[in-house]
Amino acid sequence: SGGWSRIASSLPVRNVQDLAASGEELAAETLARYIRMDIQNGDVLVERSGEVPVVDLGRLFDPQFAEQEAAHLKFACEGWGFFQLVNHGIPEETITDIRNDIRKFFQLPLEVKNAYAQLPGKCKSQTLDWSDMLGILTQPPQARDMRYWPSHQPHTFRKSIEDYSSELMKVSHSIVTFIAKTLNIDPKLMEDKYVSQFLRMNYYPPCKAMADKVLGFSPHSDGSFFTLLLEVNSVLALQIKRHNAWIPVKPNPKALLVNVGDYLEIMSNGKYKNIEHRVTINTNQERMTVSAFHVPSLGVVISPITGITEENILYKTMGVEEYAKLYMSNKLDGKRALDHAKLL
Ligand code: OGA
Ligand code: NI
Numbered sequence: 001s002g003g004w005s006r007i008a009s010s011l012p013v014r015n016v017q018d019l020a021a022s023g024e025e026l027a028a029e030t031l032a033r034y035i036r037m038d039i040q041n042g043d044v045l046v047e048r049s050g051e052v053p054v055v056d057l058g059r060l061f062d063p064q065f066a067e068q069e070a071a072h073l074k075f076a077c078e079g080w081g082f083f084q085l086v087n088h089g090i091p092e093e094t095i096t097d098i099r100n101d102i103r104k105f106f107q108l109p110l111e112v113k114n115a116y117a118q119l120p121g122k123c124k125s126q127t128l129d130w131s132d133m134l135g136i137l138t139q140p141p142q143a144r145d146m147r148y149w150p151s152h153q154p155h156t157f158r159k160s161i162e163d164y165s166s167e168l169m170k171v172s173h174s175i176v177t178f179i180a181k182t183l184n185i186d187p188k189l190m191e192d193k194y195v196s197q198f199l200r201m202n203y204y205p206p207c208k209a210m211a212d213k214v215l216g217f218s219p220h221s222d223g224s225f226f227t228l229l230l231e232v233n234s235v236l237a238l239q240i241k242r243h244n245a246w247i248p249v250k251p252n253p254k255a256l257l258v259n260v261g262d263y264l265e266i267m268s269n270g271k272y273k274n275i276e277h278r279v280t281i282n283t284n285q286e287r288m289t290v291s292a293f294h295v296p297s298l299g300v301v302i303s304p305i306t307g308i309t310e311e312n313i314l315y316k317t318m319g320v321e322e323y324a325k326l327y328m329s330n331k332l333d334g335k336r337a338l339d340h341a342k343l344l
Contacts, residue, residue, distance in 0.1 A: 016132050017286075018110050020205035033128050034214045039280075042246050044239065049250040052240075053080055055258075057171070058087035060178050074182040077260055077268075081275035082240055084255040085175070085228075090167040097160040099232045102288055104154040105134070106203045112153055130214040130281050132203045138165040138292075139197035165197060168228055168292050172197075175226065175258065183268055185305050195225070196297050204237065204279060204287040216279035216287070221338065223327040224261030224293040231257070232288035241276040248280075262327065262338050263296055266315045269304035274338065296320045315341050 019030070053076035059065035060073065076083035105113070116134055136148050138161065150157045172195070180187035204216035216237065229238075234251035240259075241247075249257065265274045279287075296302060303317035318341055326340050 015110055015113070016128075016130055017106065017203055017205045020130075020207060031209065034130055035210070036127055036213065036215055036218065039213065039215065042241070042244055044246045044248065046236075046248055049236065049248040051247065052249050052257075053083040054252075054255070055083045055085050056087045057085055057089060057174060060174070070178060070182055073178055077179065077182070077264075077272040080240075080242070081260040081273045082249070082277075083258050084252050085171070085258050086252070086255045088171050088256050090164075090171065090256075094160075094163050094167050095230065097156065098164040098230070098290065101154050101157045101160040102201050102232050102290060105150060105157060105201065106132070106288060108153055116148060116150060127218070129217055130204065130207055131216045131279070132205075133200050135198060135200040136161070137196065138162075138199045139169060139195070140297075143196060161199065164290075165199060165292075169197065171228065171256065172226075172294050179226075179264070179272075183271065184307065185267070194297050194300050196295050198224075198293040198295060200291045200293070202279075202289045202291065204281060204289075206284045206286055207281045208283060211281045211283040214281050216281050217277075219276045219278045221274040221276055222259060222261040222291075222293060223263075223324060224295045225263045225267075226261050226294055227259050228292040228294070229257040229259070230290045230292075232290065233286075235282055235285050235287040237280050237282060237287050238289075239278050239280060241278075246278070261293070261295075262323070262341070263302050263320075265338065266302050266318075266341055267305050269308055269312070270314050295324075298324075314343055316343055 014030075053072060055073050055076055056065075056069055059069040062069075073083070113132075113134075134150070137143055137145065149161065177187045202216070207214055219241070231251050231253065234253055236248050236250065238249045238257075239246040240249060259277070260272045260274050262274050264272050298321050300320045301317060302320060302323065304313050304315050323341065
């Protein structure tokens with residue numbers, strides 16, 4: 001556990017929810033740290049927000065529809081890198097509980113939340129995201145460090161997280177099995193014992209003063225096999241890069257949003273693409289999400305594994321630790337970490 005949390009430690013930044021709510025005439029130099037100059041790069045195609053592919057997990061398990069649905073899955077991973085997973089089988093109660101507890105957690109007074117603030121990092125010069133987050137390692141269970149888990153506020157939080165986390169493992173297991181089939185690879189290469197799960201609760205405050213000049217999450221790809229995102233409330237804010245334009249993802253409260261991460265791109269030798277995405281900020285609506293990163297355990301070595309001939313291999317073989325360090329050091333520059341894994 002120490003391993004991943006050491007690698008994933010983030011910056012000591014001001015709580016943005018508190019900053020946004022303070023109503024104080026925000027000092028120009030405070031705000032300046034959040035202003036991004038490149039937000040207008042690329043059109044935003046709102047009219048296409050309903051086009052993100054939908055994959056039905058129930059149909060993947062149903063012999064009558066499995067083949068057709070597997071084709072959808074393949075199309076989604078190849079052509080979009082993102083899909084809405086419906087019929088995921090997680091009990092409604094589990095979803096409701098985690099949503100409620102995340103809402104309650106972010107409403108707690110700052111002193112209480114600060115107990116779980118992340119370890120200080122080093123860099124001071126970069127532009128900051130307009131968001132707060134709580135990140136914890138949830139799987140495998142023996143790797144948990146309970147010091148980072150909110151202990152009693154809200155009092156049901158630990159149980160909600162545990163329940164949601166283990167339900168997600170079941171879903172991930174299914175996704176891995178079906179993705180492996182579409183790639184014709186051995187599902188054992190991504191099976192549970194090689195996978196850790198990291199949950200991050202994200203809070204995006206509204207920004208009255210300059211919503212169009214800040215980002216809740218700057219453009220990036222995820223350093224995971226794949227990520228499962230649950231939106232706690234429904235606000236149009238997440239955008240994915242497609243053909244050089246940004247397409248907002250229309251929230252679907254019944255779905256989990258799945259996206260291909262860097263490791264799956266490498267393993268599929270680039271067939272499945274990790275797609276850059278970002279989070280925009282609303283003038284008067286807050287937004288909350290929880291991302292579940294399924295990452296290879298430390299010590300695992302990642303390389304392209306579809307039956308390809310030597311000369312067609314596009315990515316290096318790399319240890320996860322080496323890659324994760326690269327990823328963290330390039331975190332704010334979109335896809336750069338993955339570029340280092342590419343063979344020229
Ligand atoms: C992430 C991410 C999107 C969101 O956590 O990597 O892209 O909408 N989150 O919170
Ligand atoms: Ni992401």
